[in-house]
Amino acid sequence: MEIGDNRLHDIQEMLLQWYLENQRDLPWRRHSNAYYTLVSEIMLQQTKVATVIPYFERFIKRFPTVYDLADASDDDVVKLWEGLGYYSRARNLHAAIKEVVATYDGVIPNEKEKISKLKGIGPYTTGAVLSIAYKQKVPAVDGNVMRVFSRLFDMEDDIAKPATRKKMEAIAEQIIPDRSPGDFNQALMELGATVCTPKSPECLFCPIRNFCKGYQAGREHILPIKTKAKAPKKASVIMFGVKWNNKLLVQKRPSSGLLANMWALPTENRMEEMPYISQIEEYCEMNQYSAKISEDVYRFEHIFSHRHWKIILISMELSENPVYLPKRSIWVDEQSVLEFAFPKVYQKALEQLGYRN
Ligand code: SF4
Incomplete structure (x- = not known):
């Protein structure tokens, strides 16, 4: 997908400015700390922000550093996760942090090859930690970002397919600015979570409305295309x-x-x-x-x-x-x-x- 330089620059600037003025005050955003970013991003997978906030606060209070978490028993970690669901996330996070302590002197690695090898850390979490905590220009494409891209570029690709995620990551690579890549990734996610929402996007309040092909074509309500998951x-x-x-x-x-x-x-x-x-x-x-x-x-x-x-x-x-x-x-x-x-x-x-x- 080719995006003109001027258009690209305007999208970047408008999103960054909008994020600066509109971002929600969330506990993991108050500190620049790779450990907090990692914990919050793992908790946020398939879970709403409002649900995660009290869990995150309790977790960080109990395990304020990677050393506290690495020393904890498996049962203690899972107990704090109780009710949040998808418990393998808690076990994987625990295993990843133990490895950080054992292999990387307690510092979450800032290299893609290393961090992505930690247990349970996929491309999205790798991108989120590297861009938000280490200010690197790495995409972090979650469901919110895929929805925004589908509408912004009027794409009909099925977002349930792994190939579409790869395509979206390639687009994100093109549009992340050198300046504030972490804020830019968060701006895209925040836009998807608060304005470009699944059922009723509030296009009139959207900072990139003038660039949005889906909105201009009146297709914001039918995008993104997503094949239904099988019933349980x-x-x-x-x-x-x-x-x-x-x-x-x-x-x-x-x-x-x-x-x-x-x-x-x-x-x-x-x-x-x-x-x-x-x-x-x-x-x-x-x-x-x-x-x-x-x-x-x-x-x-x-x-x-x-x-x-x-x-x-x-x-x-x-x-x-x-x-x-x-x-x-x-x-x-x-x-x-x-x-x-x-x-x-x-x-x-x-x-x-x-x-x-
Ligand atoms: S204009 Fe509407 S559809 Fe397009 S990105 Fe903004 S909120 Fe989403």
Whole structure:
């Protein structure tokens, strides 16, 4: 895509000026600190700014430096992430910061080849940290930027395709100015988040309206083109709230797959064709439990990004401590249950069982 020099210069200047005057006051923008930038950018992936703010503040208060985070236990880090979702982000961030401390003397690297090799750091986060914290001319193309570009240049490329992201990065390379590349990247993202919004772009307040081909063609509402993601796959599961002697059985999820390594209640895939009561009997038999099964059966649903769980939750009280516990399980005193980091779906289950903050 060719953009004339004069036009390009005007777009750059207008966006930078607009950002200077209109940027939101966000906690990670108050300091120039690569660690804060990295933490905030990872939290912001697939998560709204308003949701991230209290999480970011708590996280930085608890782990003010890379050394504090590197020294923390995995459980502590995940506990602070509880409720934010996409927990692999927390584990990857933790692993990346441990590497920063072990290999780079506690300084987040300012070279693309090095930072992009840290765990969980993709092209967007690499660009965000290098441009915002280290003032380098590197693109940071997120969903907001893709939407702005699609409209600004009246592009019909499907933004769900990886090739489109590459194309957008090439465009961003062309238009980032030498002056304030980090502010420019943030200006594009901010414009997408606050003015050039998905459903109702406020073109009348847009600083680059006069350059916007999509607006001039009256196509701002149909752009960007995005093919629909597949609906989450449905699965039926059965969860067990197993109690004995004022303790609750909690189990770590397997180390790979959905909610890897997170604390959970024992959970089995449910065969729809088999009555759930037979499945409870089978579960008790498998674990050699002799249990009093509560009359209470809770049914609820939870939608992850790619899965849709239909859940039956059964509460049961064991009459004695079983000889064997299911793999990766421990008994937890009932009053300490909520000190563990549970993902949202299990928080919902615990709430049904009466465990509330
Ligand atoms: S003029 Fe409208 S469509 Fe174009 S960039 Fe601005 S807000 Fe988006």
